[in-house]
Amino acid sequence: MKKIYETEPFACAYLNSEIDDAEYRIACGMRETARFIPLEIEKNTFFAGIDRTEPFAFYYKFGRGIFEESEVFEQKIKKFPYLAEELKELYEAIHPLNTVNMVNDSFTEHEKKLCAQIPLDGKDIKTCWGGTWGGHSNPDYRMLLRLGTNGLRERIAVGRKMNCGNDIFYDSLSIALDALDILGERAFEQAKKCGNERLARAFSVIPKNSPRDFFEACQMFKIVFEFDGIDSPGRFDYFMDDYCKTASHDERMECLRELWQFFKATRTWNLCLGGSDEKGNYFTNPLTYEVLEVAREYKYDTPNITLRVSNNTPEDVWKSAAQTLATGIGMPAIYNDECVCPALEELGIKPVDSHNYCMNGCNQIDIFGKSHMGLEDGEVCLAKCLDLTLHNGKCGLSGEMLGIETGDAESFESYEEFFAAYKKQVEYITDCALKMSEKAQRIYAEFAPNPLRSNLIIGCVESGLDYKNGGPVYNHGQILTEGIADTVDSLAAVKHFVYDTGKYTLRQVIDALDRNFVGYDELFSDLSRYKKFGNDIPEVDEICTAVIEHFYGYLHTKRTFRGGIYGGGCSTFGRAAHYGGGTGALPNGKKKESDLLADSIGAVPGCDTNGPTALLNSVAKEPQHLAVSGNVMQLKFTKDLFKQEKGQAGFIALAKTYFKKGGQQLSVSVVSTDELRDAQIHPELHGDLIVRVGGYSDYFVRLSKGLQNNIIARTEIAL
16 A cells, blocks of 8 residues: 555655754655656656556645645545545645745735736726746756766765855755655666666666767757646757767657657646857757757647847748748747847846847747746736726726725826826836735745756756755846726827817816717727727837836836846736736727737737738837837738738748848738638637647637637738
8 A cells, every 4th residue: 555655755754854944845846746746657658758548636836845745635535535544634734834825815905906816896807917837947958968966966065165155955855866866766767677778778878977979969868858847948959969960860750859849748838949158159960950850740839939139030941930920830939149139238147148048938038047037926907907097096897996096087288297197107006016926936935945956957056946946046026017908098098089189188088088988989089099009100119118217117127026127028928808808998999808818929810900010010119129028919811911922931031021120920820700700700610720729829719708819800811
């Protein structure tokens, strides 16, 4: 019969640790998890992995800290009735340590209302959030492969001498490496026992020592990546470069195909390709092309592939990217080094490191192996902030006081006064998100440190500080935003109809919004048909610049608990429709029941009517050099266009022009609007239809109706 420590090794080791220190306890939990977690190795197994068919009820994960799976706990009570009392005792001891619960419990009632943990008037209304997610990061797999755990232990020894008296921290890091070694030893014995000679040969060397070939490098990456919690591979072609050179194309493709099945099964996040160095040289190797080739072959929605480009990107790389986009998987997302690197350098990141950026999660920016950049620390809906401004701090849907008093409608004698009130509202809500984020950062640092990642993120061993407590070289933060274009269009309409022409008073506009435009047909027609962002209209684009400069600039004045500076970006994930439904009627013509909201830094879906060049001209005027997180720009192209080489060339030319004008990123869906509409009606016929959402790809039929409507409404580009 199974014993309790075999059934729940993390919880038992954590609670029975001889040293009362969170980092040490978590490291002990990791080590015991490695002893008992089932491994998938049979005679014909290609890559060894972790068998998750019988998960643990209590464990640690990079983005959530310590937590329990209630359903798994209940299942184990039924499966192992003789362990029921011991399992219940574990639950009682671990549940108070649940990191996410600790974070949520730290929020005030007002903060819970802002992040929709408390419904308002029976409605799910979200204004902002902060800190409820522990954040992604990109461990330095290049260092792991080059040093092995033996080399990492040598780093610990050096760090211990540099920071005398911090032995518990370094002991914790060493124990976390024990976990990797135990996995390797178990894999070796299991492979040898079942007759898998290739895996036995590999694990006779890894992870203690550097791999000898491409297969072993992929295996070592995979098992550590999986044990670490399945985050983002980061600069895959870069850190595999040493091994890529010694393998044939067929050998590499064989490994990539196996990895691709693993990535799909585990919903792996972001894999980054290419990129320039600080001298302008562009990095590429055969893997850059082969990853794109495998993506074309399988047409999966994951991993989320990012391609970095610069002025010196070879034309063949662009062509390969366009061919992959033509499959309709929405990948790769394309990032512009000429915009991203200067933005990072404004935060004090050295050029040699700014050019070593990669993407994480959906598409947030990280420094490979050297940072904890939040990813994500929080988010603010600018459209909701405008809703609060129009109602003097109250929610336009529930009437709840969510913001601060910034003045009644009659008090604003000019557009400048109204815009100043809006900025005060944004700053207040942003401060609320930052306070929530800081609480979470402190809790994660104290109660949920990560000794495994502290081994794999440069700066932690050197400083003697945990990955979550200021250890990495860079500890900046990222607060995202939603509803940019909705805000801009609304401000433009208010400026024109209220303050420039005087056709309506602000009170009339607000009364119309409160009544959802019922009885205000002419006013609704005027507002909804007025000039919209995304059409290369100077006076509207100027408002957008002011909105972005204010929000991103304000964030740059704030510091993280970890010891960095906050920055902004726009990566909406799947939340745009949620925010739309929680934002009342707006002066751009949005009605209360509508969940349509801008899902990128571009136009409100369907409001860009002057073509793709005009759209990108507007977006390029935004101060994107201030964006240090993913600044997503969504585009939707027809399938017919991308079927043709001429159409792909047209897209490449459009993208290059946009990037030369200062654009940061492009996310592309290649799909028919008619097909999307049919998929809403007949989802059973379109199970493999993939679309780009808010920085990631997903199957269309899985999305909520609101998100589906948002994607359908995007303007279809035929060039």
